[in-house]
Amino acid sequence: MIKFFKILGVLFLIILLFLFWAIKSVDYTPYFKTDYYKSTNSKLDSLSKNVVKQTGHVLIGFGKQSITPILNGDQDDSALGKFKEIPLAGYGGREGAPATGIHDSLFVKAIAIKVSEKIMVFVGSDLLIMPPEVSKKTDEYVSQKLGLSRDNIFYSATHTHSSVGAWSAGTVGELFGGKYNEAVIDWLSQKVAQTVEDALKDMNPGRIGTGNFHAMDFVRNRLVGEDGTVNDDFMIVKAEQIDGKTAILGSFDAHATTLGDWNLETSADYPGYWQRKLENEGFDLAIYFAGSVGSHSYRSLGERFDKSRYIGEALADSVLKYSSLIKLKDSIEVSSITLKIEYPEMQFRVSDGMRLNPTIANKLFPEVGDIYLQTARIDSLIWATSPCDFSGETAIVYKNAMHKKGYRAMVTSFNGGYTGYIIPCKYYHLNEYESRLMNWFGPAYNPYINYMIGEMMQTVSN
Numbered sequence: 094m095i096k097f098f099k100i101l102g103v104l105f106l107i108i109l110l111f112l113f114w115a116i117k118s119v120d121y122t123p124y125f126k127t128d129y130y131k132s133t134n135s136k137l138d139s140l141s142k143n144v145v146k147q148t149g150h151v152l153i154g155f156g157k158q159s160i161t162p163i164l165n166g167d168q169d170d171s172a173l174g175k176f177k178e179i180p181l182a183g184y185g186g187r188e189g190a191p192a193t194g195i196h197d198s199l200f201v202k203a204i205a206i207k208v209s210e211k212i213m214v215f216v217g218s219d220l221l222i223m224p225p226e227v228s229k230k231t232d233e234y235v236s237q238k239l240g241l242s243r244d245n246i247f248y249s250a251t252h253t254h255s256s257v258g259a260w261s262a263g264t265v266g267e268l269f270g271g272k273y274n275e276a277v278i279d280w281l282s283q284k285v286a287q288t289v290e291d292a293l294k295d296m297n298p299g300r301i302g303t304g305n306f307h308a309m310d311f312v313r314n315r316l317v318g319e320d321g322t323v324n325d326d327f328m329i330v331k332a333e334q335i336d337g338k339t340a341i342l343g344s345f346d347a348h349a350t351t352l353g354d355w356n357l358e359t360s361a362d363y364p365g366y367w368q369r370k371l372e373n374e375g376f377d378l379a380i381y382f383a384g385s386v387g388s389h390s391y392r393s394l395g396e397r398f399d400k401s402r403y404i405g406e407a408l409a410d411s412v413l414k415y416s417s418l419i420k421l422k423d424s425i426e427v428s429s430i431t432l433k434i435e436y437p438e439m440q441f442r443v444s445d446g447m448r449l450n451p452t453i454a455n456k457l458f459p460e461v462g463d464i465y466l467q468t469a470r471i472d473s474l475i476w477a478t479s480p481c482d483f484s485g486e487t488a489i490v491y492k493n494a495m496h497k498k499g500y501r502a503m504v505t506s507f508n509g510g511y512t513g514y515i516i517p518c519k520y521y522h523l524n525e526y527e528s529r530l531m532n533w534f535g536p537a538y539n540p541y542i543n544y545m546i547g548e549m550m551q552t553v554s555n
Contacts, residue, residue: 124541129435147211153299154205156292171279180271183254184354189271196358205292217380219361223248224260225462228509230282244431249382251364266459300421315390324485340378346485347391366405387482425472440535462510468549480510
């Protein structure tokens with residue numbers, strides 16, 4: 094009996110030691126006192142001194158490739174996009190189940206803009222996010238084959254929760270996106286790279302303009318409801334080539350989650366209906382970028398796919414109305430900053446004030462990839478991209494700041510890396526999905542990213 098209690102005591106001690114190692118206190122060190130901030134801010138200072146504004150006539154190119162998978166193949170073939178099975182990314186409730194069919198096709202699309210020596214390519218995809226491994230491989234191709242760098246590419250996704258999965262490793266990555274399959278990474282990166290190349294080859298003289306309208310009937314604050322603010326701006330970039338080809342790029346803050354985990358068919362959700370409606374009504378290309386979706390959800394009517402159709406086509410009708418009022422210019426001013434940032438260690442919380450040891454968290458979570466912040470000026474529009482679900486509430490602050498300087502502004506999400514949700518600091522202690530489960534890098538990370546984006550937007554707007 095004494096031996097039994099000795100063994101029990103040893104086991105108890107081992108468990109205590111493990112817990113002491115595995116669970117740590119949340120680090121509340123202010124970001125401006127950290128090494129990662131000081132290093133990143135120093136890089137931003139250097140970049141800001143070398144921002145070059147380019148003014149002149151604009152060249153515009155369009156690209157489009159299908160990323161609709163061929164299901165039930167005999168074997169995986171990344172060249173053809175054919176797979177034995179493909180899970181859908183977005184909901185853990187699907188438990189990695191394979192797609193059963195194609196409800197609507199999926200695409201990656203791009204608009205390339207060149208002014209003087211400045212080239213910017215805006216790439217939108219009917220995916221949950223732009224997967225880090227996909228953007229990395231695309232960047233390598235673009236650099237080696239096309240002579241462009243990450244500075245030239247601005248990624249996003251529609252954030253549909255019913256698109257291709259299997260692109261994220263790790264326990265959490267596979268929970269939301271199904272079993273990892275490297276062949277899917279190869280296929281998607283080939284398609285994204287080809288789209289960029291197509292857009293560059295399609296360059297022709299053209300005109301471009303920007304606009305926006307309010308769409309309060311289709312968006313709500315999903316984190317705190319009526320207690321929070323809502324960014325209801327639907328942002329538009331309209332481009333046309335001299336030969337008459339036209340494109341529209343839209344961005345909105347409502348989460349593309351009208352389709353739940355019950356759906357096992359591929360779909361671009363409401364952004365897909367939005368794109369198809371506009372392409373059927375005269376635009377040669379319609380691209381959707383998820384806006385600051387981190388705290389915002391949709392408002393719609395109907396059930397199942399009718400819900401997606403209602404909001405997508407209603408927003409498209411509004412775009413058709415307002416886009417006709419946009420003044421297009423053949424000569425504009427552009428500039429941009431691409432900042433590769435350093436960031437804190439992972440702080441995945443198990444309670445409000447306690448977190449997993451980063452060694453454990455890093456094993457459970459997918460690789461976040463290289464993390465960039467980007468800002469671009471397209472004449473009267475200041476556009477920031479973020480590696481996360483960025484908060485619509487915070488985006489309002491930037492919009493107001495840029496409005497005082499005479500600019501429109503927007504912040505889009507999913508720019509090629511992924512670091513979870515960026516939310517207003519006041520919500521950090523809420524025990525909610527956005528503020529607890531998906532807030533990965535601690536209380537200092539949110540204000541750190543917010544500060545950097547704000548500084549970058551101010552720089553390109555000067």
